[in-house]
Amino acid sequence: MIGELSYLIFFLIFVSIFAIAVLGLNLQWGFTGQFNAGVVGFFAVGAYAMAILTGPTQPRLPDQAFQVSGIGLPFALGLLGAIGVSAAIAYVIGLVTVRLRHDYLAITTFGIAIVIHLVTINFESLTAGTLGFVGIPRPLASTFATPFAHNVAYLAMMFAITGAVFWGLERIVRSPWGRVLKAVREDDVAAIAVGKNADRYRLEAFVIGCALMGLAGALYAAYIGSISPFDFLPIMTFQIWTMMIVGGSGNNRGALLGALVVWGLWTSSGALVSQVVPAKFQAQGGAIQVILIGLVLVGTLLFRPRGLIGEEPKVSRYVD
């Protein structure tokens, strides 16, 4: 029983990490209508910020001049740093891209993720390159004697953080601010005509969304304890997108549910394939699994375009 529980806790920690990123994406797409196809890039930025700020000194390669590491800040500052760094990068990118047409924004952010990936691989003095960053302090690991207790504690912390993010987002999107975002999404010309500076709101939503993706990345790094550029592949963007679409964009509860359902589907279909499909056809099994995920996405768009939990008509929580 303890084993199952232990896996469940692990599973839910991952769900919570993804959920934070999905919430960030939902703010951008669901509420503001911005197409960010570079989610994994900001996730990676957060993870690396956490690693660099809190991690120990990394070994220096023979042909390397310097290595930024060993700053050793506490976890909380690492989290703040990760949020800050991803927000700052998002701000700069947002200034350039905030007015772009949707499909151009998509391809631009897609490219940003690739550039970030290239930097993580090649800028060894900062990111430790392909070697990856190891020994990132795992908060609560030393406080709690057994791994199980640590996991429980981390999950509790994740629930607290995810809950706080959810609460905060609910608070700001179900308020006049969120109402403007929705107006900008629906018709930016009309929003401007009633006196709203659409670009400012788009930029704010983009930055906050990316900061949350960074936060998710930082929590991932602090939980796993080591990261490498190959942890952050473009498929992750796709996973997070699928979570949001399936859960229901424009609804924060949908984002949480989507993270749970899609990650559950993703992993349980793997377990299922390993049990059901004969070893000989395991390769096919893997492909079938990914095809299924693709079909779930397309099917959701075709048959349930609003996702599992659709958007609510009322925005502001203050309105009766």
Next chain:
Amino acid sequence: MLSVEHVSKQFGSLRAVDDVTLTVKANTITGLIGPNGAGKTTLFNTIVGSLPVDQGTIRVHGERIDGLTTDRIYGKGLARTFQIPRPFPEMTVLENVMLARPHQSGERFWNSLFRYGLVRREEQENQNLAQGVLNFCGLERVTNDLAKTLSGGQQKLLELARVLMAKPAMILLDEPAAGVNPALLETLIEKILELHRGGITFMIIEHNMDMVMSICRPIAVMAQGRLIAEGDPDTIRTDPRVVDAYLGNIPG
């Protein structure tokens, strides 16, 4: 109130607004008429800052506003409606209206996040205000419906309700009567007159001549980008330039 001085706006080879000088006196309902393509809506767009002017200046109470962004001009009490209504379709009627209130503290996300009391108070105030405006516009029965479910005429009223939230000094209405059934049109005209009595200045682009002639004093006429006449309805109706503009100027 509003003065437009030598304003021109060019699109490619087309001079959509050509050296227009026009003054709107406070507390009037100024009509702006003219055949299709005369440049009326373009002039509106330049006044509210949706389009930059090529030449000329625009002042409100003597203060220059050309070059300001739309949201800033809105803040100065100048609000416009659209010829084809542009409600936010997936939002309720009430929130469509509440959205339009300028300078809400809750529009800064940190206020929404940290200053619960303030935002709640403002929102309650805002809601009361919005409800009042909706009642005024006769939309109280659809308060909680999604805007996309409204009829065309109701959407026009919603547009009006929305701009009223700014407590504007001046409202620019772009074809308020288009697509509105006669009964609703009566209501609309009533509301405009009532607001006018309350001290709001109007500038109205309209093709429904009965409406224009009955409520607009003075009337300005544009044709091919130029202001060709200005005056009260009788002057306008008999002005040969206006008749030519409407009925054609090829000698027949």
Next chain:
Amino acid sequence: MKFVFRAFTLTALLLLALPMAANAQQTCPIKLGGILPITGSLASIGKPISDAAQMAVDDINKAGGIKGCQVEFILRDDQTQTPVALDAAKFLIEVQRVPAIIGPVPSAAAIPMASTFAVQSKVVLSTCCATSPTLTTLAQEGKSGGYFFRTLPTTKTQAYSLARIAIEAGYRRTSVVWANNDNGRFTFSDFQKAFEKLGGKVAADASFNENQPSYRAEVQKALGGNPDSVLFIAFPQDGATVVREWLQLGGTQNMLVINGLRSEEFIKAVGPRFLQKMIGYDVAQVKGPSVDAFNAAWNTKFGRAPATPGLHSTYDSVMVVALAMQLAKEVNGTEIRDNMRKALTLNGEVVFPGSDGFKKASDLIKAGKAIRYVGATGPLQYDQYGDVSAPTMQWKIDADGKIVEGGTRTLDQVQELFKQVDG
């Protein structure tokens, strides 16, 4: 919020219900986990590797299994994604209660698994292919608790040996084209260090990101150093692309390649007639009767030669774990860890791969005799950090494209080389 909690609880119950049905207190069958990249960017090497692992399990079962139990190999596809690999590991460890896991392939996944899951849950991690030196560092710092084993030597053995091979071939100006991953990065910097120490000079180096359409620009850069020879550090897919482009653009045929390119796919893709001057490196064991036995068995089973990277070492990772299970008093992770080296006792009776070999080993263990498994990779020995140190060999291509051996370097000679370079 209420809703979210409800959803979480519901899923929790479902997840708990799912494995419980299957999870009786296990004695039989004996479970063995596997986490390998069957899809994703490493699929082309991961798929045959999973075949090799399955083949080993089949051999063991044919020989009667472990302690009278059949072995159930629970293979999970990690899609070459770290989060998926970690989830699979956790599931295997906690829900399916495997005492040992074969894999993973990329170091990116192996590092967190070794430093957390394996040591925390006392599960042996036996990988064929994760080459990062970080894994050794982790072991040195005691962070992997001795639960991590790998059957492929670290990059250093390979890089130093290649430097030596280059010098012996008379090359002094070698260009290096290397894949920008942990393996490539370290092989390159170790090679550069050793090669320059031994009197050569890296004429030019070009790193390339994997999975790109073309590497002409990188090849150009390597050609720009006007080299007398070239070293390729790559896996077969990109390796074939880059070597083809190298040759097409008039690069020298004085080529050196790493063990990752000891692959039929690669040789077929480039064409044997251009590879006549190529010298390859690999661990030396890949010869001798035990190796031949494996090769023959593979050939019979799959109708082709076992010539993609990692097959031999995967087979051995499974075999050694199985023997350790057989040796253990009780099948659990700690017991397996402690018996891994006993399966390789230096003066024990030699046993070979295959079901006959495993049967023989089982009988010997039952009789209380020491055994020495000489595997598909030949004789192997774990050091205190779970790394294998190994003699090395050179290989070449004959006119028909067959891989032939071209001289070996004993373990002592390799140690000597290490001393020469590192001082």
Next chain:
Amino acid sequence: MFGQALADGILTGAILSLGAIGITLCLTILRFANFAHSELMTWGAYFAFTFTSLGLMGSPLGPLTFGWGFLLATLIAGALTACLALVVDRTVFRRLRNKNATRLTLIFASFGVALVLRHVVVLIFGPQVEYYSRELQMAVLLLPGVRVMPDQFFVLGLTVALVVLLQLFLTHTRLGLAMRATAESPMLAQVSGIEVTHVIAWTWVVAGLLAAAGGVFFGLTVQMRPEMGFNLLLAVFAASIIGGSGSLFGAVLGGLIVGLSENLATLVVPTSYKQAVPFLLLVVILYFRPQGLIAAKT
């Protein structure tokens, strides 16, 4: 070095152009960014591979690695890819269009479709690398310091021929004119007697054909693997957008710019940053010229 980088850039650019043209057609006529387009390139390459592996390669023509059979296989692959594109449109995109889905929904759907298409290739052909011919062809010295392979030369020639053919198609045939007309104004096209649904179907056919050609050429000069299309995605999109969506020559120009910039950039920046170059170029161009270099004027 420079000359070679130039030559390589042109060759890479030529193949990218073929993909970029298809993207551009989708953007202008179907009015959405089709992220599954590069998967059609993969499918084209593998369709042709199915036939060549059945022996339809032909004896090598002169210095080339293939014969007439291969050209035939390419043609059939083009036809099959076009059919595939149509099937995808019928099952997914057309349904979404009929539901008045926004172009963003279509983009999402194309992400999902891309994933499915890519992994069906894995399912059928396996994850390993494939070649049409394993014959290694030596580059010939074209100019001092510039080496080009005969196959590449052929591919370049054929690409140019295809682009010229496409241009002729667009200017001289009923269908081509209809496509250009629909791209400019679907309403006017309708009242000019053009059946827009018909044009959309043919757009998929043309895009599919070109994608197949691009995929086959890529497979011929490099190699085939299931992710080949995905790996080309950014470059192809960058090419389409840089050129200015809406123009055939823009797409070709964009392809060349991306190919050249990647290759020429390696003269100054580390090769491992090469992939970032077209993207940075894209951002710069979008910032200063949001319509792309050659914008379709309306």
Next chain:
Amino acid sequence: MLLSAIDVIAGYQPDLPILHGVSVDVAKGEIVAILGPNGAGKSTLIKAIAGLLPLTGGRITLAGQSIGGLPAHRLLHAGVSYVPQIGNVFTTLTVHENLRVAAHTLSGRYADRLERMYALFPDLAAKRRQPGRQLSGGQRQMLAFAKALVTEPSVLMLDEPSAGLAPKAAETIFEKVRELAQGGVAVLLVEQNVKSALRFSDRAFVLAEGRNRLAGTADSLRADPAVADIYLGKR
């Protein structure tokens, strides 16, 4: 009557009709003008006839056959050509290509018809290789005409052909229209310019707010002060 529209109800959104039951008709060789102030629904009517808007109610017949609800491209085959007010030529296509796009809807050879169009509009012949965006306003209108005529329609519908044109160019356009009508084409045109429309047309319908207001021969309407009242409001 060759073309009749009877009690047409239509609009851009199903629940927001702009036309509340409008009827117009035109006979062979006749020029019929549809007049009315802005917002009267003139363009909406002509678009509804052209098959660009869904009909919510009413019938449209061509030579007795119902053509209501046919998609726009089919209408061209049936012999009804429509020239929109703006964006009526493809600016990215050359003059010649513009004509060919339209001509392609015909089966068989059409080269001689294109030549006939160039003969009819000599200005265009000189510009046949130039893209549409390089034409002047008058030339664009000519091209739009030529495009509509190349299919030899029995009904030609024009949406404000003189809008934005210099008086001289407008004059030429109207002369062409007259020539066409004399050749047997039924012309239905929407016009802003009441006087010139009434001068060139045989009959006219005056609409306001989506309803028929006046109808009659051009001469009778020219003399009718009610027309001006509709435009400038009643006293």
